[in-house]
Amino acid sequence: MKRSELLISLSLMLFLSCKNNGSNSSSTTKTPKAAPSKLAAISIKADAITVDAKELDFQVQSWEALHDTLRVVVRYSGGCAEHTFNAIFSGGWLKSMPPAALINLEHIRSKEDPCREMIKDTLLFDLTTVCYTASKELNVKWASDPNKVAKYVYGN
Secondary structure (H helix, E strand, C coil): CCHHHHHHHHCCCCCCCCCCCCCCCCCECCCCCCCCCEEEEEEECCCCCCCHHHCCEEEEEEEECCCCCCEEEEEEEEEECCEEEEEEEEEEEEECCCEEEEEEEEEEEECCCCCCCEEEEEEEEEEHHHHHCCCEEEEEECCCEEEEEEEEEECC
């Protein structure tokens, strides 16, 4: 299997679904569907999407690197439709010490979601796909808010 096919397959593995119990104002916490051994890959696209922070339909509550995993806690409105998130890296690193990678999050809904339940999800992404070979660590920044930074030390 080609590396690009593997990355696409792994990114599709992280499907997060939610069910509405009839209420539209509660807050729920879902556990990630992907076990640590089955992380979603961070896909690499030359034309990584850029999203204005004002247009986002979700919030990032935390952004941290744990070992070789980017752990992102997101919150969004929904409850009736399936929601998926992809992490996208352009393939280029920022010149800094340590180098930095900007990661975009893409929120995909299978259909319009009329429900208003506040959903809190934990997303897990494999950081080994964004390693900068000339360094032993990397700052992983959210492209929509570069103040959200996760320090990733390879292999820790």
